[in-house]
Every structure is written in C-alpha cells, then in structure tokens.
Amino acid sequence: MKIAYLCNRYPAVSHSFVRREIAGVEACGHQVVRYTVRAPGELVDEADRAEASRTTAILGQGAAALIAAGAGAAIRSPGRFASAAKLALGAAGARPKELVRAIAYLLEAAWLERSLRRQAVDHLHVHFGTNPTMVARLVRRLGGPHYSFTVHGPDEFDRPEALDLKGKVADAKLAVAISSFGRSQLMRWSSPADWDRIAVVRCGVDGGFLATRPPVASSAPRFAAVARLSGQKGLPVLIEAARILKSRGRDFQLEIAGDGDLRAALVKQIADGGLDHHVHLLGSLDGAGVRALLERSRAFVLPSFAEGLPVVIMEALALERPVIATAIAGTPELVDAGCGWIVPAGSAAAVADAMEAAIDASDATIAAMGTEGRRRVADAHDAERNARSLTRAIEEARAC
Known part of the structure; x- marks a missing residue:
C-alpha cells in the first residue's frame, strides 16, 4: 500500500x-x-x-x-x-x-x-x-x-x-x-x-533500547523523570515528594528532563523547598540525552494525573530501570510490583514512600525488577x- x-x-x-x-x-x-x-x-x-x-x-x-x-x-x-x-x-x-x-x-x-x-x-x-x-x-x-x-x-x-x-x-x-x-x-x-x-x-520503543544490554542501574539514590512540564504530568507532586524525602533526611538526586508552561512555577517550588541541590530541571533533551539520563539513574518516576501509556516508561524498563508511576489509564497494564511501584495519583507521600523504597532496595532487587521490566517491553512494546x-x-x- x-x-x-x-x-x-x-x-x-x-x-x-x-x-x-x-x-x-x-x-x-x-x-x-x-x-x-x-x-x-x-x-x-x-x-x-x-x-x-x-x-x-x-x-x-x-x-x-x-x-x-x-x-x-x-x-x-x-x-x-x-x-x-x-x-x-x-x-x-x-x-x-x-x-x-x-x-x-x-x-x-x-x-x-x-x-x-x-x-x-x-x-x-x-x-x-x-x-x-x-x-x-x-x-x-x-x-x-x-x-x-x-x-x-x-x-x-x-x-x-x-x-x-x-x-x-x-x-x-x-x-x-x-x-x-x-x-x-x-x-x-x-x-x-x-x-x-x-x-x-x-x-x-526504538530497537536500540533492546538491542544491547544496558549498564547496571546506579547504586546511588538517583532518580530520573522525563515529561512535558504541563499540568497533566503531576510534577508539582513530584517536587513535593522530593521535599518530603529531604525532610526525612534522605540523600538523593532527581533529574527532570522536559520543558513547558509550568517551568517557572516548578523553579519557584524547588527554591521554596530548599531543593536546589537535590532537584535539577534539565530542559528538553534529544533521544541520546534521554537515554543517558535513564542509564545513570536507579529508578524512573512519573506521577502523572492523566496519560495514555507513556513511551518513556517503556524506555526506562527496556533499560532495566524500575518505574514509579501512578495507577492511571494504561500504565498498570505494564507496571506493577514486579518491575516497579504503582502509587495513587495525587499523593506526594506515596511517591516519596516509593522513592524511599527504591533507595533502600538491594541492588539485586533493583536488578530483578529491571530484568522483568525489560522482558515485558520486549514482549509487548x-x-x-x-x-x-x-x-x-x-x-x-x-x-x-
């Protein structure tokens, strides 16, 4: 045709x-x-x-x-x-x-x-x-x-x-x-x-995500998020979750790739929460930049309010990074406790709990979740x- x-x-x-x-x-x-x-x-x-x-x-x-x-x-x-x-x-x-x-x-x-x-x-x-x-x-x-x-x-x-x-x-x-x-x-x-x-x-996902084995997930408490800085992605909830983690005395890094109309508000929220050394807005990245961001992370997090089924979740799992995501739309068809953490939408405390669980999980547990996530993506995506x-x-x- x-x-x-x-x-x-x-x-x-x-x-x-x-x-x-x-x-x-x-x-x-x-x-x-x-x-x-x-x-x-x-x-x-x-x-x-x-x-x-x-x-x-x-x-x-x-x-x-x-x-x-x-x-x-x-x-x-x-x-x-x-x-x-x-x-x-x-x-x-x-x-x-x-x-x-x-x-x-x-x-x-x-x-x-x-x-x-x-x-x-x-x-x-x-x-x-x-x-x-x-x-x-x-x-x-x-x-x-x-x-x-x-x-x-x-x-x-x-x-x-x-x-x-x-x-x-x-x-x-x-x-x-x-x-x-x-x-x-x-x-x-x-x-x-x-x-x-x-x-x-x-x-x-692009075949390159599945063609070669990814590097081992970081042992450091480093999280990645990739999303438009827009209302439906729930990013203010993620920043609040980061503030909660900081208040618990946890050491971590959160890198957020993307741009959009909420950027100024997120910058202010980060500053007001004293999170400048923990949360970093990277702006838009090309495909290679997104892959590098995912590869240097321990887990991927996306606290969306509304979605279809984000491709970046598939990319993170293909790179054997566990995913923290909200229980909305098609996301639970791919993500569950076998390859990450599913949390209620709108709950900063639940996101913080999942991030803390990812920090505390053994490297072997993170690796097992990543392996299962990659298998699911290879099978269906x-x-x-x-x-x-x-x-x-x-x-x-x-x-x-």
Whole structure:
C-alpha cells in the first residue's frame, strides 16, 4: 500500500513513537507519505529534523492555496463538498470561533484530499483523535481514501462528545487504541455496532533500547523523570515528594528532563523547598540525552494525573530501570510490583514512600525488577513488531 500519515504537529519531541512506527510500516514494504497540519517547532533531535524534511505541512501551503483547494473541491464534486461542509459546520454549532475552525478544517481537508489523490495514496492513518482525525474524516467525505486513527489519551477522553469520537469511530475503517484501557474508553464513547473495528496496537520503543544490554542501574539514590512540564504530568507532586524525602533526611538526586508552561512555577517550588541541590530541571533533551539520563539513574518516576501509556516508561524498563508511576489509564497494564511501584495519583507521600523504597532496595532487587521490566517491553512494546500488527490491522480493515 501507499499510506499517508497525518498528525497535528509532526515531528515533535514527545512523538518519536510515530517516527518509529512509520519506519516499521516502511520496513513492511509499504510507502509512507508524511503530513502534518502545523509545521513542527524547534527540534533538538537530529532524527526528528531529518523527518521534518520529509513531512509536508498543510498550513504551510498558505491561505490562498487552501482556499483554492476548497473552491476546486466544490466545483469538482458539489455533492461531496456539501456533505463535508455539513459535517464540519454541524460539529461547530453556532459558536463563531468554532465556525472559523470548522471552515479551516474543511479547507485543510480539501487541500489534503487533492494531494492524496495526486499521489495515489491508498489509505490515510492519523495519530490522535482530535483535529487531524476530523480532517481525515472530511477528506473521506470529499472522496479521498478511507482512514484509520490511533487514540492515545488523555485529550480525546477529556472531551469525547465535543470531539465526536462516536462519529469518528463510525466513519473510520479502523480505530486503534494503545492500551486495553484506551480501547475500553473508545468502546464507552462509540456504538456497540462499531466495537469490532476497535483494535489495540501498543506503542513501542526504538530497537536500540533492546538491542544491547544496558549498564547496571546506579547504586546511588538517583532518580530520573522525563515529561512535558504541563499540568497533566503531576510534577508539582513530584517536587513535593522530593521535599518530603529531604525532610526525612534522605540523600538523593532527581533529574527532570522536559520543558513547558509550568517551568517557572516548578523553579519557584524547588527554591521554596530548599531543593536546589537535590532537584535539577534539565530542559528538553534529544533521544541520546534521554537515554543517558535513564542509564545513570536507579529508578524512573512519573506521577502523572492523566496519560495514555507513556513511551518513556517503556524506555526506562527496556533499560532495566524500575518505574514509579501512578495507577492511571494504561500504565498498570505494564507496571506493577514486579518491575516497579504503582502509587495513587495525587499523593506526594506515596511517591516519596516509593522513592524511599527504591533507595533502600538491594541492588539485586533493583536488578530483578529491571530484568522483568525489560522482558515485558520486549514482549509487548517492540516498535517494529507492533508496526507489523498495525499494517495487518489496516489491511484486514480495508478488505472488509
């Protein structure tokens, strides 16, 4: 097949799993054409920069090109254009801001449909069930190829009715969840008649994480966290857990990689807690930097409030680092007492207790947890193998 991929913003620092999936699809012998609604921001990873050069930004075509594509679609097939316009505008209701957004989606879809037609694309796959899937849905109404989409969460599950997940599943050839929990949420918000088109295809780690044995976990009390500095990641809870650990007289180091709108607040919280010698904000790191951070740690910690199933947890386990994570979404499908600590979301005390347990655990216990974590990732989160599963699912769906 010739498959097109569409994301809202691609490539991106936190979306390296899409790049790995595309590589896996291409390894299966399919040709992949890459699209993004918006051009990527600053990229720190060389692999992402190379991927950006192969990716076409729809909004980068300019307003005139999008309007011309919309006019061309209306002239070429008035009935299909009217159907797509009805879908787009109906979802917007009477809210002016949403109407403007709906018109933008329609024009984006018109341009993309023309590009897909000219390139003879057989199928369109989308990551994230938000606006790019709406664009794919409109592409189909305009006469373009069938689409499938992968839902990650939590964004799609925060406002499923506003995003019309039910309609997107109904119109798709295939809806993909990255965990059983995610599949249950898609089932919750779709018609039972459409449940047979919902599949689970898990995200995977780069093969390099499993190709060689990692170094032995640090005996020093050093923790790593990798996350956007945003509300859903629960990082203020992690900083408070660090303060609790300090108050107990524990010696430790916590390194946090990532950036975002909470940075200033976290810097203040660290200073107010007297944690400058214990907690370090590293900013965004490329893939090699993240791997180095994980390798020099004893355990990985992520106290999220909302997630899908973070790929960085898989990476930490692949490197045989136990994981401290919250009991939310798909995370307990991978992490339990066999390879780490699962704690209640929102509890700084529970995070501190788990970090203290990781400090006090014997090196042999840490090694055993790491070995089990690596085994689980190899079994269920190999990117190349999962890409083959996705292509088979698409092929089977297209045959129906």
